[in-house]
Amino acid sequence: MPIKRFYRQQRAHLASAPMALRPAPSRRMRIARAGIALMFIGGLLAAGGWLGWIESKAAHSSGFDAQTERVAELEKQVAAADAARRLAEQRAAVEIATRETLTRELAQSQAAASSRLETLTFLESLLTVNDRARALRFVACELQSLGDGRRFRYRGLLAQGFNSAAEFNGRLVVGVDYLKRGQRGRYVQGEDKPQPVHVKHYERLEGVIELPSDAQPQLLDARILSHDGKQVVAQCQKKVGGV
Template sequence: MPLKRFYRLQRARLTAAPLSLQPVIGWRSRLLRIVLLLCMAAGLLAIGAYLGYQYAFDRNAVSTAEKMQRLASQSEQLGSGQAKLQILEQQIKIGQGERDGLVQALGAAQSELAAKQETLSFFELLLQSNDRSRAVSFSACELQSTGGGRWRYRLLLVQGTDRSTEFVGRLQASVQYQEQGKRQNLQIEPLLVKFSHYLRQEGELTLPASVQPQLFEARIFMENNKQAVASCQKKGG
């Protein structure tokens, strides 16, 4: 009894399920499928590579454009900076020119002031010279170094008596100095002088660079007279 029931159930199952036939795939079909899959994969890779290249190209193009724009902006800023620099250089040159002009004007004013002070001192010396007992006298006697062993002397002679007549005479000057323990005397060539009221006499002499004058002496003689009518002395260091 149970065996019959099992067979009936088995028969019912076989009659209820439809038969399905599955074809058997050979090795050629499988190989063809593999080739197709590989081709599709290669195509996808090619498409991906192209899209990636295109994206990179577009990005590089955008980056290049940005760099060019930035470079143009920097070039413009550089040009503006150079223009400002040129303006500043011109202003500096103008300022230097004005400064040089002011320095020259100041130097000229100082020279003019020094000349006026010297002239004022000269006339003050003339006003202070009241020695009427002599035919001529020294109101100034100076010796100053100008560097390099050169010395400049300045003399001021003023007439005393008989100023209506021109004074005629000769001027002699000398410098005493010591060199290597020996006293030396430098005679300046005598000068023939003619003047009325006053005479300003300047000259230059040269001494060894390593020595200092000890005494500068100037004497004035009347014409054809060996006796000095006036003299002055200036002691040095």
């Protein structure tokens, strides 16, 4: 049969061919081959790691550049905000200085106007008053707030009678009736230690009174006492804010 014939031919061919024997690799050869394989694998791993490091470095460099740009932008914003704050502080300082200057000028103008009014009142009184025998009299008096709610400046103008040639020496006592939380009170300055007053023809009086906190002045009462303090020579009472 054909199959049997094929097997016989194969056996005959194998029997006629010379047998070739390959020597078995030695231990050193196997170790060398393993080393070469490990070196190849290590090279592949090193190449992969190097490529990964290059990509990571590029990514980190890109992220660092973005962060640097962000930091620079934030620094610009902070610098702009700081410049705006300094400008606002400068403007506020200028406004405060301007307000203080205007307040001082207003106070000076009010004081000058009050002084001129006192002078005019005094001159008018010289023309209209016929009481020549009185040793001393008040021409005007007033009480002005200093703006802090507690301190007030009192002002007064004194004039001697026409027949009084000698200088008048006396004492000043200033009282203020006030209202605090619905309760009436009175503050007096000069009773224990009266302020000396010397008048030659006419004299301006001025001083500061400090009232209790939240006190609202109602009436100014200024009195000139004799030198011994036993007699009221002149007196001026004026409602605060009145005429």
